[in-house]
Amino acid sequence: MSSTTTSAAPAASNNASSSEIIPGSSKDVPWYNATAPNISAPMRELLLNYSHIPVDSQVEHAVAIREKAYAIHPYPCLGLWAFLRLHLQASPLFGSIVEELKTKPDALFVDIGTGLGQEIRSLIAAGVPVNRVRGVELEPQFNELGCELFRDGEVVGPCLLVGDILLDEGEQSLAHLRGKVSIFHAASFFHLWDWEGQINVACRMVDLMQPRVGVRMLGRQIGSIKAQAKVHETNKNGQTMWKHDPDSFAKMWVEVGAKTKTKWDVKAELGKPYVKLDERTGQWWHDPDTRTIIWSIVRVE
Numbered sequence: 007m008s009s010t011t012t013s014a015a016p017a018a019s020n021n022a023s024s025s026e027i028i029p030g031s032s033k034d035v036p037w038y039n040a041t042a043p044n045i046s047a048p049m050r051e052l053l054l055n056y057s058h059i060p061v062d063s064q065v066e067h068a069v070a071i072r073e074k075a076y077a078i079h080p081y082p083c084l085g086l087w088a089f090l091r092l093h094l095q096a097s098p099l100f101g102s103i104v105e106e107l108k109t110k111p112d113a114l115f116v117d118i119g120t121g122l123g124q125e126i127r128s129l130i131a132a133g134v135p136v137n138r139v140r141g142v143e144l145e146p147q148f149n150e151l152g153c154e155l156f157r158d159g160e161v162v163g164p165c166l167l168v169g170d171i172l173l174d175e176g177e178q179s180l181a182h183l184r185g186k187v188s189i190f191h192a193a194s195f196f197h198l199w200d201w202e203g204q205i206n207v208a209c210r211m212v213d214l215m216q217p218r219v220g221v222r223m224l225g226r227q228i229g230s231i232k233a234q235a236k237v238h239e240t241n242k243n244g245q246t247m248w249k250h251d252p253d254s255f256a257k258m259w260v261e262v263g264a265k266t267k268t269k270w271d272v273k274a275e276l277g278k279p280y281v282k283l284d285e286r287t288g289q290w291w292h293d294p295d296t297r298t299i300i301w302s303i304v305r306v307e
C-alpha cells in the first residue's frame with residue numbers, strides 16, 4: 007500500500023441517506039446470487055469454533071440468514087455473499103488492532119455500518135474484550151440477524167448499537183460516542199454516498215474519535231481506476247456513488263482535515279478488478295474499471 011497525493015475533482019452534491027436507496031427487494035438483479043455460497047476457510051473456522059455450527063450445516067444456516075437479510079434490504083454485499091468474507095482478519099493491521107484493543111484501557115473499535123457484523127466477530131474470536139468493540143447499524147434487524155448468524159446474542163448483543171452516522175441528535179444519534187472512538191472500521195460504507203455525502207460522513211466520524219494524534223480508521227469499498235461519480239446500479243432514485251481512486255480518497259481527507267482541523271496520513275490502494283458474474287445472463291457485471299479500494303488512515307496532527 008502506498009501513500010498518495012491528490013488531484014481528482016469532486017462530483018456534484020447529493021446528500022441523500024443510504025436508507026433511501028434500493029426500494030423493493032427483487033432477486034432478478036445481477037447482484038443476487040441464487041447459488042449456495044462457497045464459504046471461505048476463515049469463515050468456516052469462525053462459524054465452527056466461535057459459533058459452534060458444524061461445518062456440514064453452515065451453508066444451510068448462511069442461506070437462511072441471507073434470505074431474511076436480503077428481504078429487509080437487498081444490498082449487493084448480501085446478494086453476492088460478501089458478508090461471508092473476513093477482510094479485517096486478513097489485513098496486515100489486524101494484529102496491531104487486536105493488540106491495541108487488548109492492552110489500552112480506553113481503546114474502542116467501532117465498525118460503522120456493520121451489517122451482519124462478521125468483522126467484529128473476528129476480533130472477539132481473537133480475544134478482544136467485547137466491551138472494546140461496537141457494531142453500529144442503521145437497520146436494527148441486521149444486528150439481530152448477525153446474532154442469529156453467529157449465535158452469540160447474549161454476549162455480543164449489548165455491543166451492537168442502532169445508530170445513524172448522519173444524525174446529530176435524537177434516539178439514533180451517535181453523540182454518546184463523541185470523543186471515544188480510537189479505531190473506526192468502514193467496509194462497503196463510504197460508497198453509499200457521493201463526494202459531498204462522504205465528506206459529511208467522514209467529518210462526523212472524526213467528531214466521534216478521541217481528539218488526539220494516532221487514532222486511525224480503515225476500510226474498503228467500491229472504487230475505480232479513475233475516480234468518478236456513478237449512479238448506484240442498485241438504486242432506483244438516481245442517487246450517485248463516488249468511486250474513489252487513491253488520489254481522490256487522499257484529497258477527500260485533506261478536505262475533511264481542513265473542516266475538522268485535523269491532518270491524516272492516508273494509505274490507499276486498488277484491489278483486483280471487481281468483476282462479478284451475473285448468474286442470470288452469464289455476463290460479467292460492473293464496468294471494467296471498477297476496483298475495490300482498500301485504505302487506512304492515521305491522524306498525524
Ligand SMILES: C[S@@+](CC[C@H](N)C(=O)[O-])C[C@H]1O[C@@H](n2cnc3c(N)ncnc32)[C@H](O)[C@@H]1O
Nearest residue numbers: 024119120121143144145169170171172193194
Ligand atoms: C453495504 S452494507 C455493508 C455492511 C458491512 N459493513 C459489510 O461489509 O458486510 C452497508 C451497511 O451500512 C448501513 N448503513 C447505511 N446507512 C447508514 C447510516 N447512515 N448510519 C449507520 N449505518 C448505515 C446499512 O444498513 C448497511 O448494513
